[in-house]
Amino acid sequence: MAAAARCRSLALTLLLACSVVVAAAAADDGDAALTHLHFYFHEIEAGAPNATVANVASLHRNGSTFGDVAVFDCPLREGPDPASRLIGRGQALGVHTSLDGATASAAIVFVFSSGEYAGSTLATQGVYNTSGGPAERSIVGGTGKLRFARGYMTSSVVSSTNTSYVVVFDLYLTLAY
Ligand SMILES: *[C@@H]1O[C@H](CO)[C@@H](O)[C@H](O)[C@H]1NC(C)=O
Numbered sequence: 001m002a003a004a005a006r007c008r009s010l011a012l013t014l015l016l017a018c019s020v021v022v023a024a025a026a027a028d029d030g031d032a033a034l035t036h037l038h039f040y041f042h043e044i045e046a047g048a049p050n051a052t053v054a055n056v057a058s059l060h061r062n063g064s065t066f067g068d069v070a071v072f073d074c075p076l077r078e079g080p081d082p083a084s085r086l087i088g089r090g091q092a093l094g095v096h097t098s099l100d101g102a103t104a105s106a107a108i109v110f111v112f113s114s115g116e117y118a119g120s121t122l123a124t125q126g127v128y129n130t131s132g133g134p135a136e137r138s139i140v141g142g143t144g145k146l147r148f149a150r151g152y153m154t155s156s157v158v159s160s161t162n163t164s165y166v167v168v169f170d171l172y173l174t175l176a177y
């Protein structure tokens with residue numbers, strides 16, 4: 001990371017040599033460069049009081065069949081308790097993209113508002129299990145302190161009611177470029 005910081009201030013003519021140095025430094029760092037983020041996504045279904053989901057297009061009016069589209073703006077919290085500390089929001093476009101309904105695709109942007117990454121965001125994409133079982137998705141980019149982020153994330157539903165879900169997320173990413 002120190003090598004990357006130095007690299008930014010070098011003149012354009014030195015950029016090629018500099019990027020070789022950074023690549024070597026990142027390879028040496030190995031797993032040490034992996035950042036792990038752990039938090040909980042608190043979702044309240046469309047139609048319930050204080051909903052964090054809007055079903056914007058639903059072919060069968062139940063929001064859970066092939067072709068349905070929903071938008072999410074859910075609080076991210078430190079713990080599974082809805083009263084635990086707010087660390088950001090998970091803002092997403094979700095589409096039911098599997099004919100059998102087993103999975104759906106989401107493009108989630110995690111917008112962090114407190115802690116080390118306040119003001120930074122992560123962009124993620126991938127399919128998740130609509131039954132709440134474990135899913136793995138890609139981290140495709142970031143902004144602010146999380147620029148150049150890439151990696152993967154796992155998620156699964158840890159608790160639910162008939163109108164809400166709490167989903168645990170573990171993100172593993174590198175910021176090397
Ligand atoms: C909805 O949010 C308001 C404002 O935060 C809160 O006072 C109210 O208790 C919430 N209602 C439910 C059902 O959670």
Ligand SMILES: *[C@@H]1O[C@H](CO)[C@@H](O)[C@H](O)[C@H]1NC(C)=O
Binds near residue numbers: 065
């Ligand atoms: C939603 O509606 C479709 C079409 O009527 C049906 O096949 C499906 O089982 C329904 N899903 C739920 C969760 O009710």
Ligand SMILES: *[C@@H]1O[C@H](CO)[C@@H](O)[C@H](O)[C@H]1NC(C)=O
Binds near residue numbers: 102
């Ligand atoms: C989704 O998770 C359930 C367990 O909650 C599992 O039985 C099912 O096979 C999973 N489906 C997919 C497509 O991963």
Ligand SMILES: *[C@@H]1O[C@H](CO)[C@@H](O)[C@H](O)[C@H]1NC(C)=O
Binds near residue numbers: 162163
């Ligand atoms: C959800 O559960 C509550 C009790 O926990 C019940 O009052 C309510 O009618 C249920 N809603 C639906 C849509 O089943």
